[in-house]
Amino acid sequence: MTHDADLLIAGGGLNGPALALALAQSGFSVAVVDARPAPARAETGFDGRAYALALASQRLLTALGLWQGVAPHSQPILKIVTADGTTANGPAPFFLAFDHAEIEEGPMGYMLEDRFLYAAFLAAMQAHPNIRLISGATVDAQQITATGVSITLSTGTHLTGRLLVGCDGRQSGCAARAGIRRTGWGYGQTALVTAIEHDHPHHGTAWQYFLPSGPLAILPLPGNRSSIVWSETDANAAAIQALPDADYLAALRPRFGDFLGTIALAGRRFTYPLSLSLAHSFVAPRLALVGDAAHGVHPIAGQGLNLGLRDVAALAETLTLAARRGEDIGSPLVLDRYQQWRRFDSTALALGMDTVNRLFSNDNPILRTGRDLGMGLVNAIPALRRTFIRQAAGLTGDLPKLLQGKPI
Amino acid sequence: METTTTIDPAEVAKFEAMAAEWWNPHGKFKPLHEMNPCRLDYITQQIAAEFGRDLSQPRPFAGLRLLDIGCGGGLLSEPMARLGADVVGADAAPRNIPVARLHAEQSGLTIDYRNTTAEALAAAGERFDVVLNMEVVEHVADPLAYLTACHDLLKPGGLMVCSTLNRNPKSFAMAIVGAEWIMRWLPKGTHDWAKFITPEELYDLIRKAGLDPVDRKGMVFNPISWSWSLSARDLSVNYVTASLRRI
Numbered sequence: 001m002t003h004d005a006d007l008l009i010a011g012g013g014l015n016g017p018a019l020a021l022a023l024a025q026s027g028f029s030v031a032v033v034d035a036r037p038a039p040a041r042a043e044t045g046f047d048g049r050a051y052a053l054a055l056a057s058q059r060l061l062t063a064l065g066l067w068q069g070v071a072p073h074s075q076p077i078l079k080i081v082t083a084d085g086t087t088a089n090g091p092a093p094f095f096l097a098f099d100h101a102e103i104e105e106g107p108m109g110y111m112l113e114d115r116f117l118y119a120a121f122l123a124a125m126q127a128h129p130n131i132r133l134i135s136g137a138t139v140d141a142q143q144i145t146a147t148g149v150s151i152t153l154s155t156g157t158h159l160t161g162r163l164l165v166g167c168d169g170r171q172s173g174c175a176a177r178a179g180i181r182r183t184g185w186g187y188g189q190t191a192l193v194t195a196i197e198h199d200h201p202h203h204g205t206a207w208q209y210f211l212p213s214g215p216l217a218i219l220p221l222p223g224n225r226s227s228i229v230w231s232e233t234d235a236n237a238a239a240i241q242a243l244p245d246a247d248y249l250a251a252l253r254p255r256f257g258d259f260l261g262t263i264a265l266a267g268r269r270f271t272y273p274l275s276l277s278l279a280h281s282f283v284a285p286r287l288a289l290v291g292d293a294a295h296g297v298h299p300i301a302g303q304g305l306n307l308g309l310r311d312v313a314a315l316a317e318t319l320t321l322a323a324r325r326g327e328d329i330g331s332p333l334v335l336d337r338y339q340q341w342r343r344f345d346s347t348a349l350a351l352g353m354d355t356v357n358r359l360f361s362n363d364n365p366i367l368r369t370g371r372d373l374g375m376g377l378v379n380a381i382p383a384l385r386r387t388f389i390r391q392a393a394g395l396t397g398d399l400p401k402l403l404q405g406k407p408i
Numbered sequence: 409m410e411t412t413t414t415i416d417p418a419e420v421a422k423f424e425a426m427a428a429e430w431w432n433p434h435g436k437f438k439p440l441h442e443m444n445p446c447r448l449d450y451i452t453q454q455i456a457a458e459f460g461r462d463l464s465q466p467r468p469f470a471g472l473r474l475l476d477i478g479c480g481g482g483l484l485s486e487p488m489a490r491l492g493a494d495v496v497g498a499d500a501a502p503r504n505i506p507v508a509r510l511h512a513e514q515s516g517l518t519i520d521y522r523n524t525t526a527e528a529l530a531a532a533g534e535r536f537d538v539v540l541n542m543e544v545v546e547h548v549a550d551p552l553a554y555l556t557a558c559h560d561l562l563k564p565g566g567l568m569v570c571s572t573l574n575r576n577p578k579s580f581a582m583a584i585v586g587a588e589w590i591m592r593w594l595p596k597g598t599h600d601w602a603k604f605i606t607p608e609e610l611y612d613l614i615r616k617a618g619l620d621p622v623d624r625k626g627m628v629f630n631p632i633s634w635s636w637s638l639s640a641r642d643l644s645v646n647y648v649t650a651s652l653r654r655i
Contacts, residue, residue: 027466146514324463325448326487328515333433333441340634 003148004159005031005132006329007319010139010151010174011167012036014051015291015308017121019165021064022316024130026323026408031159032125033151037136048195048267049114050227052077052206052219054306058110059405060313066120073116075222076107078204107204111219111227139168142177142287148330149286163330165315166289167308170277170296178284184277184296189214190237192230193270195221196252199261202226209256214274216255225266228252231274241271282343283335288315294342313400314341320408341398416549430481430504431511439593440483446627446636447542447648448487451569454623454650455538458567467492475536475561477526478544482508482519489517493538497521498529527553530560537563541570542648545610546603555617562653568619571627571648575604579645607643619651 007023009016012034020030053061053074061067079099125131134153141152148162166174175182191214202220209216214231221227230252232240240251245265253263277296282289291308315338322334401408429435452463461468470492476485479497481504489495489512497508502523512519522529526541539558548554558568573583580601587593605613611621626639627646638648 027464147516322445325445325452326489326491327445327448328486328490331433333444336433337445 003161005029005161006163007031008139008149008151008159008161008164009033009167010164011169011293012133012135013167013169013291014117014121014305015312016165016167017118017125018060018064018309019167019290019312019316020131021066021121021124021128022060022312022402022408023319024128025064026316026320027130028319028323029130029132031132031134031161033137033139033153033159034133034135035138046113046115046195046267048193048227048270050111050195050219050221051114051117051305052109053112054109055107056399056403057306057309060309060402061120062405063402063407064124066124069123070112070116070120073222074110074112075220076204077109077111077206077220078107080108080206080208082208082210084210111206111221113221139164139173142174144285162286162328163319163335164287166287166293167291168293170275170292172279172289172293174287175279175284175289175293178287180284180289181280182277183280184275187214187274187276188234189231189274190234190241191272191274192232192237192240193228193272194230194265195225195227195267196249196260196263197223197225197266198263199224200259202260207256211255218256218260226260227267230255234273237271241269245269282339283332285332286330288335288338290315310400310403311342313402314338316402317400317408341400416547430483430507436595437481437483439587440480442634443627443629443636443646444483446638447484447571450571450625450627450638450648450650451484451488451540451542452491454567454569458650458652459537469493472537473535474538474540475526475529475534476540476542477558478542478547479508479521480504482511482521484540484542485519485521486512486515486517488540489519495519496529496534496536498524498526500525526557526561530557534561535563535566536561537566539566539568541568543571543573545570546572546599546605551605552613552616555613555619559618559653562619564653564655566653568614568651568653569648570610570614570651571646572610573599573604573646574644575601575606575609576644579604582645607647607649610649614649614651618653620654621649621651623650624648 006028007030009020009030009032012032016032016034020032023030058067061070125133134157137153137155137157139151140154142164143150145160148160149164150158150160151164152158164174166172168174201224202218204220206220207218213233213236216231217229219227219229240248243251248269249263249265275296277292279289279294282294290311292304294311295307297304297307318334318338318341319329322329322337327334430437433441455461455469455472456463459472468491469488472493474488474493474495476488476495476497479485479499482497485495485497485508497519499505499508499521500523505521505523508519508521512521539561541558545551545554555570558570562568573579583599583604584601588596588598607624611624614621624643625648626641626643627636627648628639628642629636
């Protein structure tokens with residue numbers, strides 16, 4: 001029986017296109033359904049959104065043939081400094097510093113703006129004969145058939161494939177329609193996201209301060225610019241977001257001191273409510289979930305996209321190997337292999353970040369002393385530091401080939 | 409009928425009882441489903457190497473005529489058909505055939521399933537590029553007569569892939585005590601340990617049947633990762649071989 005495409009991907013964000021390209025390279029035909037009306041996201045200027053790509057994610061982009069094009073726009077992360085802090089006094093004397101010189105693999109990761117990453121995905125999808133991009137439509141219904149799955153789009157179009165992949169975010173409609181339940185909770189925190197320009201160079205250093213109201217990350221962008229991800233209680237965040245630019249900057253400035261010199265806004269201001277949302281299953285008959293649809297994590301340390309790309313690499317490899325064996329790529333046996341590969345890793349990371357956030361987002365003097373001693377201890381032991389660096393670079397665990405920069 | 413003498417009727421009856429369960433991945437055949445990727449890896453790699461096919465291309469086995477002996481519900485026949493081979497699935501248990509046919513139809517695959525035996529097909533003059541002979545030889549009454557029929561079924565240059573179970577204390581512990589008595593992966597009495605064959609005995613039988621054994625690998629279960637993998641060294645329980653008909 002012939003299908004419109006081997007794979008139907010719901011969601012055209014970043015995981016969807018990455019998966020489409022990985023699968024197309026393996027010879028599958030893919031249809032990507034993107035809710036956005038037209039591929040306009042690539043054409044806008046810098047809007048303030050950027051990603052901290054772990055080294056493993058950068059290797060995946062290399063294996064997909066995209067890295068060369070975006071590399072000139074990227075900023076290597078050469079050092080990560082983690083420090084405890086108070087809103088009034090800036091960073092505490094206890095801190096953790098991870099330097100890329102301590103591991104042989106190179107920089108721990110790269111900062112890349114959303115517009116460049118998305119533009120590269122879009123161009124590659126449009127150029128690939130195996131990929132059909134359907135913009136301005138959502139998946140409204142899905143139905144299992146004898147040999148695959150049939151979906152109905154908001155435009156009324158029907159498509160059939162062997163497998164549907166939900167890359168449709170933490171409120172995944174694909175998961176909900178398949179009856180997959182979720183566990184999750186809000187943090188009572190909202191992330192304020194923007195970009196700043198500053199007088200002094202950042203030297204490729206990423207800073208993460210644990211403030212009582214939530215973590216603040218200052219991530220280096222090319223030039224004298226940095227991306228800010230700043231978590232506050234929901235009420236504080238709403239109040240700060242409502243401030244005029246000058247007052248917004250005045251609220252931000254004392255939180256990390258003056259080491260970057262004078263700062264100014266260099267992008268739009270976004271807010272994202274923070275929550276954890278784990279799907280009870282990453283697969284269902286003829287359905288696999290990828291990225292936030294499977295595990296919406298606290299965006300601490302920028303692991304959301306990196307986790308999603310780990311799913312992409314594992315799913316692409318699982319399906320490619322299955323197809324080369326002649327297996328039905330939508331069979332429960334094949335999908336179970338993907339789930340087995342990814343579930344422990346992503347759940348452990350999601351809950352780990354949850355714990356870190358709970359441990360650090362408060363002013364309890366006992367916890368504060370404990371975590372400061374802990375950070376001081378890790379900082380003093382090189383082997384422990386290297387373990388953390390490799391973890392941050394995404395180089396630990398059972399790595400799919402694409403994350404090693406190799407073709408499947 | 410004289411051509412079916414190597415079939416042991418008691419063995420056939422045992423599998424008939426299980427036929428409807430073939431395609432339930434969590435049912436009685438779960439262990440076979442779990443082992444299947446490892447078996448398929450070996451089979452596909454051997455065929456690709458022998459016939460110069462590229463597995464990254466669509467339908468790499470197009471043009472190859474393949475026989476799956478003891479096809480059961482079609483766990484190997486379907487993947488081979490999906491890879492483009494022209495597949496005949498043979499099973500001595502009549503109830504397996506409608507189960508396999510129904511599933512192939514649902515999967516949109518064309519497979520010629522027949523309720524017959526290797527000996528009958530050989531006698532009818534059927535010839536194949538590839539004969540899959542997986543977990544069968546330990547169930548037949550006369551292994552040499554059976555392997556000779558497999559030889560006759562191959563075209564010159566043809567490939568036979570044959571897997572079975574080794575006979576030693578470890579395989580008794582794993583395949584009989586472990587798989588049948590403790591884990592209940594297989595019904596008690598599925599295997600008769602005395603019929604298990606050592607790799608040396610199998611190579612000897614294959615040579616006597618007129619084939620040239622060219623490769624053997626162990627199939628090893630890892631209880632930590634809960635998966636099977638091929639091993640060049642450990643043939644102590646499950647193992648698989650490749651043999652060629654030279655002329």
